[in-house]
Amino acid sequence: MVTKQQLAGLPEDADLRRADSLAREIFSDVANKWALLIIEALGDRTLRFGELRAEVEGISHKMLTQNLRMLERNGLLDRKVYPTVPPRVEYTLTEPGRGLRATVDAMCGWTHRYLTHIENARDRFDT
Amino acid sequence: MVTKQQLAGLPEDADLRRADSLAREIFSDVANKWALLIIEALGDRTLRFGELRAEVEGISHKMLTQNLRMLERNGLLDRKVYPTVPPRVEYTLTEPGRGLRATVDAMCGWTHRYLTHIENARDRFDT
DNA sequence: CGGCATCCATAACGATACTG
DNA sequence: CAGTATCGTTATGGATGCCG
Numbered sequence: 091m092v093t094k095q096q097l098a099g100l101p102e103d104a105d106l107r108r109a110d111s112l113a114r115e116i117f118s119d120v121a122n123k124w125a126l127l128i129i130e131a132l133g134d135r136t137l138r139f140g141e142l143r144a145e146v147e148g149i150s151h152k153m154l155t156q157n158l159r160m161l162e163r164n165g166l167l168d169r170k171v172y173p174t175v176p177p178r179v180e181y182t183l184t185e186p187g188r189g190l191r192a193t194v195d196a197m198c199g200w201t202h203r204y205l206t207h208i209e210n211a212r213d214r215f216d217t
Numbered sequence: 218m219v220t221k222q223q224l225a226g227l228p229e230d231a232d233l234r235r236a237d238s239l240a241r242e243i244f245s246d247v248a249n250k251w252a253l254l255i256i257e258a259l260g261d262r263t264l265r266f267g268e269l270r271a272e273v274e275g276i277s278h279k280m281l282t283q284n285l286r287m288l289e290r291n292g293l294l295d296r297k298v299y300p301t302v303p304p305r306v307e308y309t310l311t312e313p314g315r316g317l318r319a320t321v322d323a324m325c326g327w328t329h330r331y332l333t334h335i336e337n338a339r340d341r342f343d344t
Numbered sequence: 345c346g347g348c349a350t351c352c353a354t355a356a357c358g359a360t361a362c363t364g
Numbered sequence: 365c366a367g368t369a370t371c372g373t374t375a376t377g378g379a380t381g382c383c384g
Binding site for chain 2: 091093098109110113114117118120121122123126127132133147159162163164165186190192193197198200201202203204205207208211212214215216
């Protein structure tokens with residue numbers, strides 16, 4: 091019988107740890123307010139930077155570029171640049187991005203389903 | 218015919234705006250790394266503060282209490298205090314909490330599904 | 345043991361200005 | 365129009381200590 095302890099330090103184990111830390115890294119990237127709101131706003135459309143900025147209420151220029159770069163880096167969206175003047179840049183979700191979008195949709199659905207429930211819980215707690 | 222403009226400012230409209238801002242508020246609370254990791258770690262178990270701290274790798278004492286209070290306030294988890302010495306505090310997801318957990322599960326599933334895909338995208342981007 | 349308060353470093357963010 | 369850089373502020377999060 092081979093125990094977990096005996097396996098510790100073997101290559102397969104190192105791989106698992108690396109995969110875990112990578113998963114955590116991706117999760118940290120993705121599990122933040124602005125990233126999820128951008129993905130939700132984009133949906134299955136193709137939007138320009140300015141349009142996206144208008145859709146995601148309250149986001150600053152800086153936050154939008156920052157998160158768009160991050161999402162692009164992770165392969166969750168495509169960034170298409172048209173070399174015109176003035177420049178035109180379009181963003182579209184990739185297939186992995188649309189996959190994530192499905193889970194964000196679920197989360198938004200959850201939010202609305204429990205809206206009043208949560209509001210009541212808050213009132214109770216705040217007294 | 219009644220247009221949206223004409224409806225603006227009526228009570229029903231104000232209600233909608235309030236619901237939206239509440240939804241956004243809840244979303245901001247919930248769409249953060251630590252909150253989601255806590256919910257995922259808790260699962261359908263009942264865990265003590267210390268156990269939870271051990272489960273959620275890398276979380277500090279402060280972040281854990283802070284997020285637990287927030288989740289409790291929103292009615293996503295139950296906090297049960299046993300007035301013993303030393304004190305014993307147990308946390309369990311409520312029904313709304315378990316609902317959210319389902320979406321977090323989906324998100325974790327998504328992460329693992331696209332792990333290598335994302336890793337490749339990153340390598341491509343970083344060159 | 346779990347919670348709360350304090351202090352402090354630094355990371356996040358918004359505003360602004362400049363570039364292609 | 366979109367992106368980048370800089371600056372100053374605010375917010376976040378860790379460390380520590382004390383209390384019930």
